[in-house]
Each structure stands twice: as structure tokens, then as C-alpha cells.
Amino acid sequence: xxxxxxxxxxxxxxxxxxxxxxxxxxxxxxxxxxxxxxxxxxxxxxxxxxxxxxxxxxxxxxxxxxxxxxxxxxxxxxxxxxxxxxxxxxxxxxxxxxxxxxxxxxxxxxxxxxxxxxxxxxxxxxxxxxxxxxxxxxxxxxxxxxxxxxxxxxxxxxxxxxxxxxxxxxxxxxxxxxxxxxxxxxxxxxxxxxxxxxxxxxxxxxxxxxxxxxxxxxxxxxxxxxxxxxxxxxxxxxxxxxxxxxxxxxxxxxxxxxxxxxxxxxxxxxxxxxxxxxxxxxxxxxxxxxxxxxxxxxxxxxxxxxxxxxxxxxxxxxxxxxxxxxxxxxxxxxxxxxxxxxxxxxxxxxxxxxxxxxxxxxxxxxxxxxxxxxxxxxxxxxxxxxxxxxxxxxxxxxxxxxxxxxxxxxxxxxxxxxxxxxxxxxxxxxxxxxxxxxxxxxxxxxxxxxxxxxxxxxxxxxxxxxxxxxxxxxxxxxxxxxxxxxxxxxxxxxxxxxxxxxxxxxxxx
Numbered sequence: 001x002x003x004x005x006x007x008x009x010x011x012x013x014x015x016x017x018x019x020x021x022x023x024x025x026x027x028x029x030x031x032x033x034x035x036x037x038x039x040x041x042x043x044x045x046x047x048x049x050x051x052x053x054x055x056x057x058x059x060x061x062x063x064x065x066x067x068x069x070x071x072x073x074x075x076x077x078x079x080x081x082x083x084x085x086x087x088x089x090x091x092x093x094x095x096x097x098x099x100x101x102x103x104x105x106x107x108x109x110x111x112x113x114x115x116x117x118x119x120x121x122x123x124x125x126x127x128x129x130x131x132x133x134x135x136x137x138x139x140x141x142x143x144x145x146x147x148x149x150x151x152x153x154x155x156x157x158x159x160x161x162x163x164x165x166x167x168x169x170x171x172x173x174x175x176x177x178x179x180x181x182x183x184x185x186x187x188x189x190x191x192x193x194x195x196x197x198x199x200x201x202x203x204x205x206x207x208x209x210x211x212x213x214x215x216x217x218x219x220x221x222x223x224x225x226x227x228x229x230x231x232x233x234x235x236x237x238x239x240x241x242x243x244x245x246x247x248x249x250x251x252x253x254x255x256x257x258x259x260x261x262x263x264x265x266x267x268x269x270x271x272x273x274x275x276x277x278x279x280x281x282x283x284x285x286x287x288x289x290x291x292x293x294x295x296x297x298x299x300x301x302x303x304x305x306x307x308x309x310x311x312x313x314x315x316x317x318x319x320x321x322x323x324x325x326x327x328x329x330x331x332x333x334x335x336x337x338x339x340x341x342x343x344x345x346x347x348x349x350x351x352x353x354x355x356x357x358x359x360x361x362x363x364x365x366x367x368x369x370x371x372x373x374x375x376x377x378x379x380x381x382x383x384x385x386x387x388x389x390x391x392x393x394x395x396x397x398x399x400x401x402x403x404x405x406x407x408x409x410x411x412x413x414x415x416x417x418x419x420x421x422x423x424x425x426x427x428x429x430x431x432x433x434x435x436x437x438x439x440x441x442x443x444x445x446x447x448x449x450x451x452x453x454x455x456x457x458x459x460x461x462x463x464x465x466x467x468x469x470x471x472x473x474x475x476x477x478x479x480x481x482x483x484x485x486x487x488x489x490x491x492x493x494x495x496x497x498x499x500x501x502x503x504x505x506x507x508x509x
């Protein structure tokens with residue numbers, strides 16, 4: 001299908017759905033949506049979850065949306081009058097991602113979070129709902145960056161390379177690279193007591209690990225292109241017998257700076273043509289410094305959102321090399337007023353209904369395979385097409401903070417995993433194992449539900465993957481106990497509230 005341009009808000013502040021049934025009463029709308037079995041709202045077929053769109057504005061506020069195709073099919077079926085308000089436009093959102101509702105109750109619970117409080121005596125009314133309270137007070141663009149939208153863009157990436165979403169419904173042109181995405185997960189461990197001002201320029205590295213995989217192949221076969229663990233010579237931890245052995249290969253015990261930088265250069269040299277590169281990190285500032293000293297043009301790395309070209313053709317050509325000099329990419333997101341949707345809009349023509357294309361197997365019929373359609377796509381390129389970025393960097397630690405609504409996650413990959421209710425023992429350091437854990441943490445988040453629902457899922461239903469354990473160290477029993485071996489108390493959440501904060505700082509590692 002062609003990329004969507006217009007979206008209609010379901011529930012919440014000045015929603016387009018307000019005029020469908022009784023004003024400010026969502027119950028009839030919820031019932032009508034829940035009872036709709038057509039492919040427009042249930043592309044998986046009758047009985048499948050309802051699929052709508054979660055739109056996150058540039059200021060962080062979010063709304064549940066129907067696409068233009070969904071809205072017109074829905075109002076015709078129920079003989080409703082469409083809202084005269086101007087619809088949202090795709091480029092007013094920092095992210096557009098699928099959101100699923102299995103039951104009527106799921107939809108009702110979601111729309112409850114968009115209920116606004118009375119503002120009868122206020123001249124300037126704004127969205128004060130629990131879901132969006134505070135976002136509109138930040139101004140049009142909000143705080144620097146948009147971690148909620150970044151999180152949802154990761155979910156979109158997953159659904160593109162697993163062919164489990166219709167790109168057009170999310171305002172996207174079907175990308176030619178969707179069947180092959182290269183992902184490198186890298187972890188750099190340094191002395192946690194290092195407080196030098198130049199520690200990022202000249203770090204005391206203990207060990208480094210990375211894992212190189214291709215998606216979605218890794219999800220299907222768990223095949224790893226390469227996994228490496230380098231332990232820096234002369235900088236091992238005390239009580240080395242407490243360190244975890246590298247579970248995925250052989251550790252290089254004689255690592256030096258020259259060896260490390262040479263191996264990193266090799267890792268980024270064999271860039272695959274026409275394949276996006278996604279780099280997963282935990283301590284982003286440290287990794288950026290190590291890559292820069294290795295000769296990698298990390299300044300040209302950007303966010304995953306740059307892979308999504310809404311309404312613009314994308315070249316199927318070799319992406320810019322991460323090793324060649326290139327100017328730093330700047331964000332060019334257009335600024336849009338979050339209140340612009342109050343303007344009026346003309347009705348769309350009656351022939352605008354185009355249901356989602358669904359094949360016999362329930363999958364999107366609009367997928368494009370690189371190998372099969374390479375020639376056709378190349379011949380159809382237009383002037384102004386945008387090449388793939390040199391690489392996209394993903395701060396997994398920041399994603400976890402955003403998902404779990406905490407300011408800190410602890411000093412290590414394992415501590416961050418515990419914030420997600422994924423058991424991992426912080427007293428078993430090994431960058432080679434941690435880069436695998438980081439990769440699996442990322443997959444666990446991006447394959448899950450939308451950000452708010454996933455947060456509640458993780459509080460209520462902790463994930464329990466196997467993890468190595470050792471007997472706890474008794475403080476004072478051994479004079480040689482390294483402070484790095486201290487296991488912090490469990491950070492497991494058991495209720496529907498934000499995790500209690502502690503005194504950790506990311507600088508403590």
C-alpha cells in the first residue's frame with residue numbers, strides 16, 4: 001500500500017472520535033472498534049488483535065490513531081459522520097508504530113489514560129491527561145531528544161526486518177533493506193574507580209567484547225557472524241577466579257591497545273553493501289571514544305529513525321562507509337505545532353478507502369526483497385533519494401531507563417538487565433558475555449508491546465532467562481575482595497509503580 005499521510009485520533013484531548021457517538025463517552029466507540037472484524041482493523045483476520053497506530057509527537061506526548069484507510073472504512077460501516085477537524089499528518093510525529101489490543105478491555109484501559117480533567121475556568125485548554133500530563137508544558141519540541149519515540153522506532157525496525165507490519169500504515173515507503181540488517185553489540189569495561197577528567201580520551205580498559213549478527217537470520221537460527229572477547233594485558237580484575245569465563249569462544253588474554261584498535265577497524269571494514277548497520281552500546285560515551293581512536297567515523301552515526309524515509313525514496317546503494325571521513329549528520333526534523341490539529345480540514349473523497357493488503361498467510365504483501373528486486377529498485381530511483389546512513393547507534397541502557405521509568409540503571413550491563421527483571425549476576429564480569437546479554441536485552445524490548453504496555457508487562461510478569469550464579473561473597477571474609485565483585489541488592493519491581501531509586505550513578509563503574 002502507499003504510505004499513509006493522515007491519521008485520526010481515537011480518544012483523548014479533542015479527539016477526532018468525539019463526534020462519532022455521544023460526546024466524551026468512549027464506551028460506544030470502544031464497543032464499535034472491538035466488534036469490527038474487517039481487515040482494516042484486524043489485518044491478521046477475524047479474531048486477531050486490533051491493530052491501530054501509536055503516534056508520539058516531538059514533545060513526547062502520544063495518541064492512539066487510526067490511519068485514513070481505517071477511519072473511512074470504520075465510519076462507513078457504522079454510518080458515522082467523520083470529524084471536521086484537520087487530521088494529524090505523518091510528519092507531525094517523531095514515531096508512528098503499531099499498537100495491538102487483544103480484548104475490548106485492553107483498548108478501554110489504554111483510552112482511560114487519555115481522559116482529561118475539567119478545565120472549565122481556563123482560557124487556554126491543554127491535554128492534561130495522565131498519559132500526556134507535562135509534555136505540553138515543555139514546549140513544542142520538548143526536552144532534547146525523544147527517548148519514547150526512539151524506543152518505538154526500534155519496535156518499528158524489528159517489525160520491518162521480521163516482515164510483521166505493513167510499512168504504508170506507518171507512513172513509510174517499504175524499505176529495500178528490510179530483509180537484512182547488520183547488528184553489532186559492543187561492550188567496553190573500564191575501571192569503575194577511574195575519576196580522571198580524561199578517562200574517556202584515555203580509558204583504563206579491562207576487557208572488550210562484541211557480537212556481530214545479521215537480522216532476522218539471528219532470530220531464526222541464532223547464527224553469529226563473529227563474537228570476540230579481548231582481555232587487556234596487565235589490567236585484569238583482582239580475584240580473577242570470580243570472573244565469568246567467556247561462554248561463546250576463546251578469550252584473547254594478551255590484548256593491547258594496538259590489537260584492540262586493529263580488530264575494531266577490521267570489524268567495521270567489511271561493510272556489507274545495501275545493509276544497514278545498527279550498533280548496540282551500553283556506555284555510549286566510552287564506546288564512541290574507543291571507536292574514534294580506532295579510526296571509525298562515529299560522528300557520522302545517527303539514530304534508527306534516519307532509516308525510515310517517510311514519503312521519500314531511498315537509494316539501494318552501498319551505504320556510506322563508517323571508516324571514511326564524512327560530515328556529522330544533523331537532525332532535520334521539521335518543527336510542527338502540537339496544537340495545529342485544531343484547524344479544520346475538508347472531508348476526503350468517498351473513493352479513499354483502501355484496506356490493508358493481507359495475503360493468505362496473514363503477512364504483509366508489500367515486502368521487498370533485496371536480492372529479488374535489486375534491479376527493479378535501482379531503475380526506479382529518483383533524484384533526491386537518500387542513501388543509508390553509515391551506521392545507527394542505539395543506547396540500550398537509555399532504552400531501559402525510558403522503558404522502566406528510572407533515572408539510573410546501575411553501573412553495568414547486568415545491573416541494567418535487572419532493571420528489566422532479567423536476572424543477571426553483576427559479580428560475573430565478562431565483556432564477551434555481556435555483549436550477548438546486551439543484544440538479547442535489545443531484542444526482548446523491540447519484539448514486545450508498545451512502551452507503556454510493555455512497562456506494565458515487565459512489572460507484572462518478570463522474564464526469567466537462565467543466568468549463571470555463584471555463592472555470595474561475604475564482605476570481610478577475604479582481604480582481596482575487589483569492590484567490583486559487590487552484588488547490589490535486587491532491583492526487582494513487584495508492583496505497578498516506578499522502581500525505587502538508589503544512590504547509584506553511572507560514573508560509579
